[in-house]
Amino acid sequence: MTTNPTHTTDPGAGRAGRREWTALSVLMLPLLLVSMDVSVLYFAIPAISADLEPSGTQQLWIFDIYAFVLAGLLMTMGSLGDRVGRRRLLLTGAVAFGAASLAAAYAQNAEMLIAARAVLGIGGATLMPSTLALVRTMFTDAAQRAKAIALWSTVMTAGVALGSVMSGILVEYFWWGSVFLVNLPAMVLLLVLGPLLLPESRDPAPGRFDWPSVPLSLAAVLPVIYGLKEIAADGWNVRYVVSITVGLLFAAVFVHRQRTIASPMISPALFKGRGFTPALSLNLVATFGMMGSAYFTTQYLQSVLDKSALEAALWALLPSVPIAVAAPTANQLVQKGVNRAYVVCTGFVTGAAGFGLLVLADSDSLWLVLAACGVLASGIAMVMSQMVDLAMGTVPVERAGSASSLMETGTEFGGALGMAVLGSIGTAVYHNTIPATAPAEARETLGGALASAARLPGETGETLAAAARDAFTDGMRAAALAAAILLLAAAAVALTALRGVRVREVTEAEKTAA
Secondary structure (H helix, E strand, C coil), X not given: CCCCCCCXXXXXXXXXXXXXXXXXXXXXXXXXHHHHCCCCCCCCHHHHHHHHCCCHHHHHHHXXXXXXXXXXXXXXXXXHHHHHCHHHHHHHHHHHHHHHHHHHHCCCCHHHHHHHHHHHHHHHXXXXXXXXXXXXXXXCCHHHHHHHHXXXXXXXXXXXXXXXXXXXXXXXXXXXXXXXXXXHHHHHHHHHHHHHHXXXXXXXXXXXXXXXXXXXXXXXXXXXXHHHHHHHHHXXXXXXXXXXXXXXXXXXXXXXXXXXXXXXXXXXXXXXXXXXXXXXHHHHHHHXXXXXXXXXXXXXXXXXXXXXXXXXXXXXXXHHCCHXXXXXXXXXXXXXXXXXXXXXXXXXXHHHHHHHHXXXXXXXXXXXXXXXXXXXXXXXXXXXXXXXXXXXXXXXXXXXXXXXXXXXXXXXXXXXXXXXHHHHHHHHHHHHHCCCCCCHHHHHCHHHHHHHHHHCCHHHHHHHHHHHHHHHHHHHHHHHHHHHHHHHHXXXXXXXXXXXXXXXXXXXXXXXXX
């Protein structure tokens, strides 16, 4: 077996006991709910629209404001947690998340619901980096930390899949506000048990908090995320390209400020560790593949195979099952001495194989598509769990909040980029494949084609619908081929960039602080 140079354990590092593992289970609650809230409105939107009667623009904001605020504030909250204390920020965020959930459940109009979703985003931005930073603090033994982070990655990924299913079930039997009320018991439990089980930790010498970096980070992140999401939804448009360009310009200003001021919000020293930058970059590629595939497979299940929204969500749960095995297995391989570079490379190759199976799909390939998604999810889970562990293991404990926020911001970018790039490839193929004689609405999107087909008589409508489904499937296959090539390239990069990279050993001062 190959000697593993990537995972060393300080012999003197304290091992976590029952208290720390119990605390980890408590931390999983907010993490699960925050990740579920990304998709929890998938089936609640029709009921909300019937009750609150939002305009088309308001409906978009109800859905998107949570993810926008979450992505924009991750870096700010991660840095703030390093300064004021991660447990304090976590508990403050739990109060905000619970209060906003209650307000959202009983919103009387669209404006109130949009505001509540924005506050949920603020709360989520405090919870996500705090949970990962506290994992880094509680588990100073490298092997135990890797196991804890594998569980963290599994819960975060599973939450997105469970959110849509839970939404469908709750809306089926209760009213739409119930999708928010389920957050309350978990937040109460966190507020009760958190002070008893979770240690407080912070950077002992953080310096002044750089408030001008807050609006700069928002101006850098939000326009890019917005532009990428809109390109995925509507295709290329000058307005969206300008938005991305503006965000990148602000990002350049933000980076310059972090490099030149005495007390930056995000320390450039984080990137000096040999493993952090590769981990951040490869994790972004992994989320690119994960979210890019979801863009197609969710539409495939609903619009190509004609499943109801709830049926599609339940079918989509099946590929999530292997995730529970893949991340822990990758961790066990590394712990047994397999070089991390080989494990990550295998994960990317497995993900590429999943995309390869998608290339073989046609417009009636339910089980093939589900198998492809399962293989893809397994590979991506292997990569993400190892990259998060590597990133958190190569930074000092005092900067754990900033490091976790950067990883999660990269995840947001990777997901948005995957949907935009792969979605654009699929859309281009769709436009070139759909018959030129089809109505204009049908030539734009699969949804438009099915709507047009429903208005046409008999065989004419059926022919248009079949052609549109075939064209969409052709686009999915082309995007899958491009994604497979990208993941194979990432596998090659992982072999070279990660070979010989070691996590840093825990210092005596850090063990004492933890």
